[in-house]
Amino acid sequence: MRKTSVGALGASLVAGTLLLSSCSSGGSAQSADESGGSAGSSGEEITLTVATFNEFGYTDELLQEYMDSHPGIKVVHNRAALSDDARANYFQKLGKTGLADIEAVEVDWLPEVMQYSDLLAPVPEDLKSRWLDWKVQAATDSEGNLIGYGTDIGPEAICYRSDLFEAAGLPTDRDEVAELLTGDWAHYFDVGQKYVDATGKAFYDSAGAIAQGMFNQVEAAFEDPDTGEIIATTNPEVKQIYDQLTAASATQSANLTLWSDDWYAGMANGDFATTLCPGWFLGIIEGNAPDVTTWDVANVFPNGGGNWGGSYLTVPANGKHVAEAQELAAWLTSPEVQLKAFANVGTFPSQVEALSSDELLNSTNEYFNNAPIGQILADRASAVTVTPFKGPQYFKVMTALQDALTRTQDGSQTPEQSWDQFVQEANAIK
Numbered sequence: 001m002r003k004t005s006v007g008a009l010g011a012s013l014v015a016g017t018l019l020l021s022s023c024s025s026g027g028s029a030q031s032a033d034e035s036g037g038s039a040g041s042s043g044e045e046i047t048l049t050v051a052t053f054n055e056f057g058y059t060d061e062l063l064q065e066y067m068d069s070h071p072g073i074k075v076v077h078n079r080a081a082l083s084d085d086a087r088a089n090y091f092q093k094l095g096k097t098g099l100a101d102i103e104a105v106e107v108d109w110l111p112e113v114m115q116y117s118d119l120l121a122p123v124p125e126d127l128k129s130r131w132l133d134w135k136v137q138a139a140t141d142s143e144g145n146l147i148g149y150g151t152d153i154g155p156e157a158i159c160y161r162s163d164l165f166e167a168a169g170l171p172t173d174r175d176e177v178a179e180l181l182t183g184d185w186a187h188y189f190d191v192g193q194k195y196v197d198a199t200g201k202a203f204y205d206s207a208g209a210i211a212q213g214m215f216n217q218v219e220a221a222f223e224d225p226d227t228g229e230i231i232a233t234t235n236p237e238v239k240q241i242y243d244q245l246t247a248a249s250a251t252q253s254a255n256l257t258l259w260s261d262d263w264y265a266g267m268a269n270g271d272f273a274t275t276l277c278p279g280w281f282l283g284i285i286e287g288n289a290p291d292v293t294t295w296d297v298a299n300v301f302p303n304g305g306g307n308w309g310g311s312y313l314t315v316p317a318n319g320k321h322v323a324e325a326q327e328l329a330a331w332l333t334s335p336e337v338q339l340k341a342f343a344n345v346g347t348f349p350s351q352v353e354a355l356s357s358d359e360l361l362n363s364t365n366e367y368f369n370n371a372p373i374g375q376i377l378a379d380r381a382s383a384v385t386v387t388p389f390k391g392p393q394y395f396k397v398m399t400a401l402q403d404a405l406t407r408t409q410d411g412s413q414t415p416e417q418s419w420d421q422f423v424q425e426a427n428a429i430k
Contacts, residue, residue: 044072045073045074046072046073046074046321046324047074047075047076048073048074048075048076048101048102048321048328049075049076049078049101049102050063050075050076050077050078050100050101050102050104050313050328050332051078051079051080051086051099051100051104052077052079052080052086052104052311053080053081053082053083053086053104054079054081054082054083054280055280055283055284055287055345056079056104056151056152056311056341057283057340057341057342057343057345057346057347058332059344062337062340062341063075063077066328066331073324073328075328078100081259083106083108083109086103086106087106087395090103090105090109090113094113094119094316095116095119095316095318097318099316099319100316101315101316101319101321101325101328102313102315102325102328102332103313103314103315103316104311104312104313104314105148105312105313106309106310107138107309107310107311107312107390108309108390108394108395109394110138110312110390111390111391111392111394111395113147113148113314114141114392115392117141117143117145119317119318120148120314120315120316120317121147121315121317121319121322121325121326122145122146123145123146123149123326123330124326124330127146127330128146129352130150130333130334130335130351130353131150131350131351131352132153132350132352132355134387135153135310135350136150139312147314148312148314149312149313149314149329149330149332150312150333150350150351151310151311151312151332151333151338151347151350152280152309152310152311152338152341152348152349152350153279153307153309153310153348153350153381154279154280154308154309154310155278155279155305155306155307155348155377155378155381155383155384156213156276156277156278156301156305156306156307156380157277157278157298157299157301157376157380158181158274158277158297158298158300158301159274159275159276159282159285159295159297159298160177160274160275160295160296160297160298161270161272161273161274161292161295162294162296162369163294164195164199164201164270164273164294165195165273167198167199168194168198168199168273170194170195172296174296174298174369174371177296177298177300178298178299178300179300181298182300183302183303184302184303185214185244185302186244187302188302189244189248189252191203192204192248192252192274193248193251193252195252195273196251196252201271201272201273202252202254202271202272202273203252203253203273203274204252204254204272204273204274204275204276205253205254205256205263205266205271205272205274205275206253206255206256206258206263207245207249207255207405207406207408208257208258208402208405208406209258209275209276210248210249210276211241211401211402211405212276212308213276213301213302213308214241214245214303215238215388215398215401216307216308217303217304217306217386218237218238218241219386219387219389220235220389221235221238221388222235222238222391222393222394222398222426223389223390223391223392223394223397225389225391228391228393230393230397230426230429232397232426233423238401239419242404242405242415242419243415245405246408246415249405249408249409253409254266254271254272255409255410256272257406257409258402264288265288267284267285267288267289267292267295268288268289268290268291268292276301276306276308277297278307278308278309278348279342279346279347279348279373280309280345280346280348281346282297282345282346282365282367282368282373283344283346285367286367286368293369294369295367295368295369296368296369296371297365297371297373297376299375299376299380304383304385305380305382305383305384305385306384306386307381307384310350313329313332313333314329315329333350333351334351335349335351335353335354335357336354338350338351338354339357339359339360342354342360342363342374346373348377348381355378360374361374361375361378362374362375393429397426397429400425400429401422403425405418
């Protein structure tokens with residue numbers, strides 16, 4: 001099914017991609033021949049494994065393009081269903097055996113990865129200028145080594161069901177919806193309550209999803225940037241968000257757990273009217289609600305702007321084919337290929353060159369009623385003013401907080417009881 005249209009990438013873009021792949025690894029990929037192939041002079045076939053999760057936009061057709069231009073290279077793509085699954089596998093095997101030649105890393109557990117940066121092959125120096133500065137800084141260790149090839153970033157808009165808005169007497173035009181939702185989180189919840197009062201149905205999908213958006217606007221929610229101390233249980237901003245969110249979710253949330261079967265099904269069933277929508281989320285909605293014709297995207301986000309997610313590709317230093325893996329990782333994160341991944345599933349580029357391209361800015365999304373998704377997400381990216389500090393314990397603390405929210409939405413604990421358990425769990429994290 002056709003996803004996002006980024007104009008005619010065509011033969012000229014393919015040619016540019018192949019040219020870039022032949023030199024993208026700088027001096028690190030010595031086995032590349034003049035045509036861009038990487039099998040070396042012996043002629044043996046090399047298999048490179050790429051491990052990702054959720055959806056990166058690396059279709060079979062895209063990977064075949066690389067194999068066609070690199071005789072002797074076979075690329076095998078293994079995709080975990082959840083970031084959590086990929087994380088568990090990564091840390092179990094890092095520095096040992098069993099990891100793929102290229103391993104994807106999600107931004108929320110990148111700080112944990114940085115503690116083991118010496119176990120990863122650095123990105124060649126000549127590629128560092130490709131990405132946004134903050135994308136590079138987050139994956140650069142104390143020795144100045146960049147250990148991740150940036151894939152996407154996650155500027156957030158609001159996805160909504162126009163048919164459900166119409167049933168509630170709310171505007172349905174995306175510009176009018178953006179105007180309706182402009183304001184802070186309290187305003188978003190006010191609109192949500194009007195929707196609930198009019199329909200008796202949930203306004204948003206999950207307290208956990210909304211929590212991601214809210215906490216990604218806090219500079220230092222869970223850990224002290226200077227000391228590394230966990231401050232989540234004493235930070236008044238954390239408790240304020242928790243209280244505001246659990247109060248709103250009592251009536252406005254569909255109480256669906258992120259990444260659950262019911263959550264996926266809710267996208268098609270009309271179980272909720274809005275959801276926070278980083279670029280990578282577009283493909284998830286379309287993939288799980290292919291027959292729904294009323295999903296749309298509004299150029300707005302509560303409290304200004306926010307970034308949810310974004311990932312990197314890393315190359316384990318003890319892999320069998322490090323130089324060839326570096327070359328493939330460089331190709332997969334090149335401006336041209338990032339545009340193709342965006343066209344496939346909406347993963348928004350982190351490459352400076354891609355971000356300024358007409359192909360991106362003029363792109364529309366057929367599934368989302370031809371929304372000008374390139375311009376919308378570019379605007380949402382420029383609205384981001386906070387890059388939250390995420391230390392080594394961020395993932396564990398956020399998981400504990402998400403569990404606390406889940407306990408309130410399934411009714412197993414009151415918000416007060418669940419907060420008390422969160423405090424105990426967060427304080428026990430080492």
